[in-house]
Amino acid sequence: MNSKEISVLDLKNITRSYTHGRGKSRIEHTVLHNLNMQIRAGEIFCLVGPNGAGKTTTVKIAGTLLAPDSGSVGVAGVDAVKDPRKAREHMALLLGGENGFYRNVSAYDNLQYFADLAGVPYVGREKSIQDALESVNLADKAQQRVQTFSRGMWQRLHIARALINHAQLVLLDEPTMGLDPESARHVRSLIQGMQAEGTAILMTTHEMSEVERLADTVAVIREGRIIARGTVDELATSQNIHHMSVYSCSSGNLGGLCGVDGAEDYDSDSLYALDGVQWYEAVKTHGLWTVTIAWSGFSASSAQASAEKTLSDYGLQLLGRREPSLEEVYLSILHNGVSNGVSR
Numbered sequence: 514m515n516s517k518e519i520s521v522l523d524l525k526n527i528t529r530s531y532t533h534g535r536g537k538s539r540i541e542h543t544v545l546h547n548l549n550m551q552i553r554a555g556e557i558f559c560l561v562g563p564n565g566a567g568k569t570t571t572v573k574i575a576g577t578l579l580a581p582d583s584g585s586v587g588v589a590g591v592d593a594v595k596d597p598r599k600a601r602e603h604m605a606l607l608l609g610g611e612n613g614f615y616r617n618v619s620a621y622d623n624l625q626y627f628a629d630l631a632g633v634p635y636v637g638r639e640k641s642i643q644d645a646l647e648s649v650n651l652a653d654k655a656q657q658r659v660q661t662f663s664r665g666m667w668q669r670l671h672i673a674r675a676l677i678n679h680a681q682l683v684l685l686d687e688p689t690m691g692l693d694p695e696s697a698r699h700v701r702s703l704i705q706g707m708q709a710e711g712t713a714i715l716m717t718t719h720e721m722s723e724v725e726r727l728a729d730t731v732a733v734i735r736e737g738r739i740i741a742r743g744t745v746d747e748l749a750t751s752q753n754i755h756h757m758s759v760y761s762c763s764s765g766n767l768g769g770l771c772g773v774d775g776a777e778d779y780d781s782d783s784l785y786a787l788d789g790v791q792w793y794e795a796v797k798t799h800g801l802w803t804v805t806i807a808w809s810g811f812s813a814s815s816a817q818a819s820a821e822k823t824l825s826d827y828g829l830q831l832l833g834r835r836e837p838s839l840e841e842v843y844l845s846i847l848h849n850g851v852s853n854g855v856s857r
């Protein structure tokens with residue numbers, strides 16, 4: 514078997530609940546339901562989903578910080594539930610935020626400590642720490658205490674730690690959150706560098722442009738269940754969006770679709786009644802509405818003309834048509850589910 518085919522991370526039938534309250538008011542809330550996920554060497558797997566969907570919980574379970582209630586976690590062939598310590602030798606975990614290092618200690622000494630923990634051989638250790646610090650542009654900050662680091666520097670130091678122990682699996686929870694565009698770009702290029710070395714990467718993000726750039730596989734999680742999975746192209750195809758069209762409307766009440774002059778108050782049923790409308794979004798800025806409609810195709814060739822005529826009667830002027838972005842595909846998945854069941 515080709516080494517790229519072997520799963521470095523193998524989550525099988527993972528279920529996890531949290532409990533709230535005590536005694537009679539104790540409530541159990543299941544946040545992951547029979548979750549399955551396999552990630553191969555050299556694969557970037559992006560987990561996306563709304564707030565509270567279960568992304569961080571998944572990363573924590575993969576990273577052995579949380580145990581699943583049921584199911585199995587395999588990391589580089591190690592049973593991570595039975596032997597979390599051994600599994601951790603194969604992985605690096607970046608949970609975001611400023612934790613995971615000794616704040617009062619220099620970047621260099623932190624890396625030396627973690628290299629020691631990871632069993633990096635003494636001979637050559639100094640060089641590999643220096644090399645890792647150079648690759649993440651922190652060589653000149655090596656002797657600085659980590660508590661003085663900015664968020665971007667913390668993120669890069671976490672990646673340096675992953676580089677030193679040549680982790681087979683890297684888990685990244687929102688690795689570019691809060692970073693300026695240049696730092697985010699740098700972190701993305703470091704992620705791609707690790708991928709090129711054959712590292713399996715699980716990352717969560719809310720940045721769809723990041724997913725478009727990095728992901729080999731995308732999974733959309735909602736309420737603890739993976740509802741779609743595939744390449745970016747497969748997900749786009751699964752939504753069967755024929756095209757997107759964008760309209761403007763200067764009428765304050767959206768051509769009468771709004772009862773009151775307010776963005777929250779438009780009558781969604783009228784637009785959904787039109788043949789071919791899969792979903793739409795209406796946004797009002799400086800008194801001007803912009804309406805974006807995802808069309809799923811039309812039942813008859815005359816239907817498009819009829820729908821456009823109705824929109825024009827509402828005062829909506831067509832600005833143009835285009836392909837859907839990944840963000841729109843994602844919104845479509847959350848709205849409709851998956852029409853042709855993309856998964857692998």
Ligand SMILES: Nc1ncnc2c1ncn2[C@@H]1O[C@H](COP(=O)(O)OP(=O)(O)OP(=O)(O)O)[C@@H](O)[C@H]1O
Nearest residue numbers: 531532533544562563564565566567568569570571
């Ligand atoms: N320690 C905890 N105790 C109780 N409930 C928790 C705990 N951690 C998470 N949850 C709940 O589990 C669910 C999933 O949370 P999780 O942090 O995994 O979501 P997420 O997809 O990472 O969200 P976000 O995009 O906001 O980071 C949420 O309903 C959350 O409130």
